[in-house]
Amino acid sequence: MTDPTPLLSESNSAELKNHHHDHHSSLDEMIERCIGDFGWAQFLQAILVSLTWVFDAQQTFISVFTDAAPTWHCRDLDDYSCNSALSQSQVCQLPRTSWAWDLPPHASIISxxxxxxxxxxxxxxxxxSFFVGCLVGGFLLATLADSSLGRKNALLFSCLLMSGAGLLTVLSTNIWIYSTxxxxxxxxxxxTGTCALVLSTELVGKRWRAQVGIIGFFCFTLGFLxxxxxxxxxxxxxxxxxxxWTCVPAVFYSVLVHFFVRESPRWLFLQGRKEEFIATLTSLATPSADFYVRNLRMSSASSCYQFNEHKTSRIEVDLYSAIAILFKKRWAFRRLLAVMVVGFGVGMVYYGMPLAVGSLPFNLYWSVALNALSELPACLVTFFVIGRLNRKSAVSGFAILSGACSIMCVMLQTSGVIxxxxxxxxxxxxxxxxxxxxxxxxELFPTCVRNSAVAIxxxxxVLGGAFSPLLVSADRETGGLVVTYVVFGAVIGFCGLFVICLPETRGGTPCDTIDExxxxxxxxTDFNSAL
Known part of the structure; x- marks a missing residue:
């Protein structure tokens, strides 16, 4: 870390200038002086940015209803062959005139x-196709938030693309156009979620980062619910x-983002955009930081923040250079590889469970609603105890518990409630x-590559989730759930063990640059060697 001496002090201007020629403060220390306290401006910004997760959740799980296999009934109650057909696959063996859908055909793409x-x-x-699109879009768009577009514009662009494509699905006339x-x-x-998470946490002081990030998880739950x-x-x-119902509000939300959301001051600093950096800090500052805001506006930006002399802490990030850094730096690649493996296993269950609930002997609407509601205690647990949770043990422990319960779903098929x-x-x-x-x-990655790391x-x-529809559809054909839930349990339990390769970050201060x-x-490393 660079020297933590504050850049803004209560000394006179000459002493302040001489002080800055002798010391380099970290970016966090610079920003904490202005936005360290959590004020209304930061709260409203965090809420507005986090609302993106509502629309993210809706488009992620909307297929549970639009692509569901509808229920059907026999036209003739005395038709034994029809009434003995219990599964979706068996209906194909019946004459089309012997049965009918319970709802109008246009209620689902299947019917x-x-x-x-x-x-x-x-x-x-x-x-x-949706999940493959997530993979392709993530690869093409991930580093735009770290490079040319910034957090805010990347969020705006991705939200408009998502909602616009969602609106175009209403024009689909067959499954091929629909899939496109x-x-x-x-x-x-x-x-969308990546930009929202990173932007919301970079608009507040380090004390509130975890709690503000979890606001987005609450919004995702509301969208799902x-x-x-x-x-x-x-x-x-x-x-x-x-x-x-889901895409039109997302378009209006994008307009609000354009006019009312502020760009990340940390990203503006690393890009050398000093006027916007100062303006953003000024707009986010709390009343208790008036003294520091006055110093900020009255002092010369080049003297106060040393943009021209901050070469060691600043990195020129262009398209995909952030990913290149993550793969070239040995410590970064090791961390990235571990979180990727864990993310794959968790994603398979996270995205797959809601798609698979239709295979359980339970009402579809209630099943999805209960799954959505179960995200609320997950958010609450994370929100209230994140400061006391060891990251490594929490991630692996919950992953293993998830895997065990998934496998037990197959072992205990005697009761639908259980x-x-x-x-x-x-x-x-x-x-x-x-x-x-x-x-x-x-917490594992510095500001200059944080968005790219979270995006990866x-x-x-998402890649884990991309396998889920195939597993669910395969089990649906046979009227069972053995393959889906056993694979879910085995994969998430195994992948969760890879956190042992990562350092613990609880109580630490996230860095802003690669050098830090x-x-x-x-x-x-030196400390561990000395021990």
Missing amino acids: EWTLECASSLITALPAS FKFLCGAGRAT SLPAIAYLNEGASWRTLYL QIGLELVSFFSACTSLDVLLIYTL LRQLV EESKEATA
């Missing part, structure tokens, strides 16, 4: 496009209605593990 007898690869194509639009929607959605409510209110209506209970515990544990993992990743983590979380992180790493 509208007569896909009830299609293979699992076809029925899983839209959901899988789902791919584009996923590409836009890829970086809103889906069964919207779907229930529109039961029997076209599946296109759900996209209109199964849904185990499924909820498994999903809750996966949610908590993911929440802590995201906060953990923010979310890519692997490497200095901290070298100090830790």
Whole structure:
């Protein structure tokens, strides 16, 4: 770390200037003087930015309802062959005139496009296309927030792309066009949560980073929870209605982001945009920081913040250079590889569980609602105890618990209530593990590459989720759930063990530059060697 002596002091201007020629303060120390206390301006900014997660959740899980296999009934109650057909696969062996859908055909893409007898690869194509789009979009857009666009504009662009592609899905006339639009929607959605998480935490002081980051998780839960409510209110209506209900508000939200959200002062500093940096700090400062704000505005930016002399702490980040740094630096690559593996396992359960609840002997609307509600205690647990949680033990412990409960869902198939209970515990544990993992990743990487690191983590979380629709569709064809839940449990339990490769960050101060992180790493290595 660089010398922690504050850049802004109560000495006169000459002493202040001489002091800065002798000492280099960290970026955090500079910003803490102005926005260290949590004021209304920061709170409103955090809420506005975190609302992105509402629309992220809606587009992530909307397929649970739009792509669901609808229930059906026999036209003739005395038709023995029809009444003995219990699973979706068996209905394909019946004459089409012997049965009918319980809801209008346009309620689901399965019934509208007569896909009830299609293979699992076809029925899983839209959901899988969405997750593949997330992977591609994340790769193409991830570093824009660290480079040319910045946090705010990257958030705006990705939210507009996601909602615009979602609106275009209402024009789909077959599953191939629908899957294409789902791919584009996923590409836009890829970086929305990442940009929101990083931006919201960089708009506040370090004391509040973890708590502000968790606000986004609450918003994601609200978005997820809103889906069964919207779907229930529109039961029997076209599946296109759900996209209109979720995408139109997202477009209006993007307008609010453009006019009211501030850019990250940390990113502006590292980019050398000193006027915007000062203006942003001034707008976010609390009343108790009036003295420091006056010094900030009256002092020369070049003297006060040494933009021209801050070469060792500043990094010129262009497109994909952040990813290059993460892969070239040995310590960074080791950390990135570990969080990627853990993220893959957690993502398979996190995204797969809601898609698989239709296989359980329980009402679909209640199942999805209960899964969404189980995210609330996960957020609350993380919010209130994140300061006391060891990151490594929390991530691995909840991952292993999730895996054990997932496997037990298969072993205890005698009771639907017990199964849904185990499924909820498994999903809750996966949610908590993911929440802590995201906060953990923010602390593992410095500001200059933080957005890219979190984006890569979310890519692997999505990659794990991309396999889920295929598993769910395969089990749905056989009317069972053995493959899905056993694979979920085994993968998340195994991947959760990889946190042992990571350093513990609880109680530490996140760095802003590569130099600071490497200095901290070298100090830790020397200390361990001395022991």
